[in-house]
Amino acid sequence: MFLSSFEKMVAKRYLMPGKGEGFIFLVAGISLTAVMLGVAALIIVMSVMNGFRAELFDRIVGLNGHAIIQGYDGRLDDWENILKETKATPGVVKASPLIEQPLLGSFNGRVEGLLVRGMDRPNMLELKDKIVAGRIETVMQNENMIVIGSQLAQNLGLQLGQNLTIINPAGRATPFGTVPREISYQVGAIVEIGIFQFDKAFVAMPIADAQTLLLLGDKVGMIEVTSNDPQNINAIMEPLQKKVEGKALIVDWQTLNASLFETLAVERVAMFVVLSIIIIVAVFNILSSLIMLVRAKTRDIAILRTMGASRKSLLRIFMTVGTTVGALGTIAGLILGFIFLIFRQSIVNAIQFITGQNLWDPSIRFLNELPSRTDPVEVIVICSMALLFSFLATLYPAIKAANTDPVQVLRYE
Incomplete structure (x- = not known):
């Protein structure tokens, strides 16, 4: 929408408060602030939701692979x-044997549930960048040494060099019944x-x-598979379905974590819809401020019309005023949103320090820190939506x- 110098001058004049127009300017300022908060809230929430999904995907799938080939009885023949x-399957980047079994662990009279994983050398080495104490090489070079999670170490009071007793309830059968198998492992x-x-x-x-520990002999529990296209893992694994039929079950990451990722998807859509209402409210504020401006400037509009201003000129002037308020609010919202995300x-x-409340309990929210991943396409959609609604409000x-x-208007002037 191109404006003449006359239209630009009038539009600029109407954007600034005139004598007795403080209330109209206040409403316009509230409209701008509302658009800013709406755009910022949408960008922040959508970025955080994207961050949640991406972090959970990277960490859960990074630990469990994109699919597993699991034996029916926990033993893969x-x-x-x-x-x-x-x-040899096209699309498979890596495949490695894996043993995974929930067991019990005991230390100094304390007992915790464990998720015990038997991993080959390449998979063990992938834990290297997650080390907070000790060395992976030490575990691989010595017998009866293990790697444990940081929270498990904290819960049990375990430190490097101390021994954790792992209890396997499915022990050896004796004349007096099954005796649980207990083996002590040093934390490396x-x-x-x-x-x-x-x-x-x-x-x-x-x-x-x-x-x-699990009395498996030379067998394993499953094979962990990583592909070059996790979103298309079903098609990649399809050729293996017939080959392992009757021996094992193929489960992909989407099935393993279906409830979690579906919940995130539903929450993401719900939050977008709810927070979009803020922008709609802001748009109604723009509408009301423009209506009041038109009422206040009725005499000026009439004079402009008698001086030769066309209806199209007046249409462009007031559309520019309202759209400018929406655009300034959108830009301010972008800046506020990105500042919040940087220092989130x-x-x-x-x-948390001011309120004394723990707002980010990792036991509830899975991750240790507030994640964020901004999608440029979503930002463009949010800004376009705010500008479109602002434009429609000016019509x-x-x-x-x-x-x-x-x-x-001028009959009685």
């Missing part, structure tokens, strides 16, 4: 051939996965030690101003 066929490293539910139960050991964790910590007042009859 002929796993070497299945592993070879899996690695402590890791922080970043997901509370894992950190409070995670125990990793070389796959040979896990086979001994500091802001959360400051609020009625602008048409009303353009249709002003100067004869009727």
Whole structure:
């Protein structure tokens, strides 16, 4: 929408408060603030929701792979051939044997539930960047040494070099019944996965030690698969379905974590709809401020019409005034939203300090810190929506101003 110099001058004059127009300017300021808060809130919430999904995906899927080939009875027979066929499948980047079993752990009279994982050397080395104490190499070079999660170490009071007793209820059968199998392991490293539910139960050991603990012989429990396209994992794993039929079950990451990611998707849509209402309210404020401006400027509009201003000129002037308020609010919202996202964790910590409340309990929210990942497409959609609504709000007042009859207004002047 291109304006002439005359239209720009009038629009600029109407954007600034005139004598006796303080209330109209206040309403316009409230409208701008409301648009700013609406845009900022949408950007912040959508970025945080995207961050949640991305962080959970990276950490959960990064730990469990994109799919698993799991034996029906917890034991995968002929796993070497299945592993070879899996690695040869197009789209599969990595496949490795894995043992995973929930067990119990005991230390100094305290008992905690454990998630024991027997991992091969490459998978063990991937934990290296998550180490907070000790060394992965130490665990791999020595027998009966394990890696544990940081929260588990804290709950049990375990430190490097101390021993954790792992209890396997499915022990050896004796004439007096099944005797649980208890083996003591030395803590060689402590890791922080970043997901509370894992950190409070995670125990990793070389796959040979896990086979001994669980009496698996030379068998494994599953094969972990990583692909080059996690969103298309079903199609990638389809050729393996017939090959492992009757031996194992293929489960992808979407099925394993279906409830969690579906909940996040529903919450994401719900939050977008709810927070969009803030922008709609702001748009109604723009509408009301423009209507009051038109009423206050009725005489000026009539004079402009008698001086030769066209209806199209008046239409453009008032549309520019309203759209400018919306645009300034959108820009301010962008700046506010990005500032909040940059300092998000500091802001959360400051609020926690002031209120004395723990706003970010990782046991409830899975992750240890407030995540964020901004999607440029979503930002463009949010800004476009705010500008579009602001533009639509200007139509009625602008048409009303353009249709002003100067004869009727100036009859008694």
